[in-house]
Amino acid sequence: MKKLTFIAYILTISLSVLMGNSVNTKAAYSDNGYINPSNKEKVFSETVDEFYKAIRELKYPVHQVYYQKYIQMPNQEQRHRHLDTKLFKDMPDASVSFRKKVLFSEVEEFNYLIxxxxxxxxxxxxxxxxxxxxxxxxxxxxxxxxxxTAKEFMGRYAIYDVETKVILAAGNTYMPKSPPK
Known part of the structure; x- marks a missing residue:
């Protein structure tokens, strides 16, 4: 009898989990299949420079989480490189630095040829x-x-969602350049 009750209990929990997951999955996606749907028509008053300042001051909880995660990394050099990318920081004496609010589809237009x-x-x-x-x-x-420069290329970028303040993509690179042949 106890075995039958236990099986019924497990079956009930399994069904409720399955039913709950399908509901949550449908709620997470919009009608067009994106977790982060279009917000092209919405107006956000925060400027790019205000957001950059907020990143540097860890104003938003999501950025405080990034900071805590990377501050616990064992290698200090690796830690700061990741921190400057995830919580974007302009490179000192950079050839080019810019900050723009754009649509996600426009990001591809900003590739630099090396x-x-x-x-x-x-x-x-x-x-x-x-x-x-x-x-x-x-x-x-x-x-x-x-x-x-003639000897090297160093770069970093980050893409943040305007509405949620979450980082969508980030990266950095270092390439030493070989002398011309």
Missing amino acids: FYGNSIRPYPDIDISYHKAVSPERQVYFFYSFKD
Whole structure:
């Protein structure tokens, strides 16, 4: 009898979990299939520079979580490099630094061409089709900073959602350049 009651209990919990997950999944996605649907028509009063300042001051709870996560990394050099990318910080003496509020689909237009040996490479080379959860019509803050010299290229970028303040993509790179042949 106890075994039958236990099986019925497990079956009831399993069904409720299954039913609950399907409801939550449908609620998480919008009608067009994006977790972060278009917000092109919404007006947000925060400027790009105000948001940049808020990142640096850890104004939002989501950025405080990033800070706590990376401050606990064991390697100090690695920790600061990640922190400057995740909580975007302009590079000192950068060739180019900019901050823009754009639609997610417009991010691809900001690739910079790097002459690397005998080839040309784009940076940051962001493919928005890879980010299936974010609508191309979603407003984002795009931060980009790089230093391009004859000897090396260093760059970092970050893309934040305007509405949720969550980072959608980020990266940094360092490429030593080979001398011309």
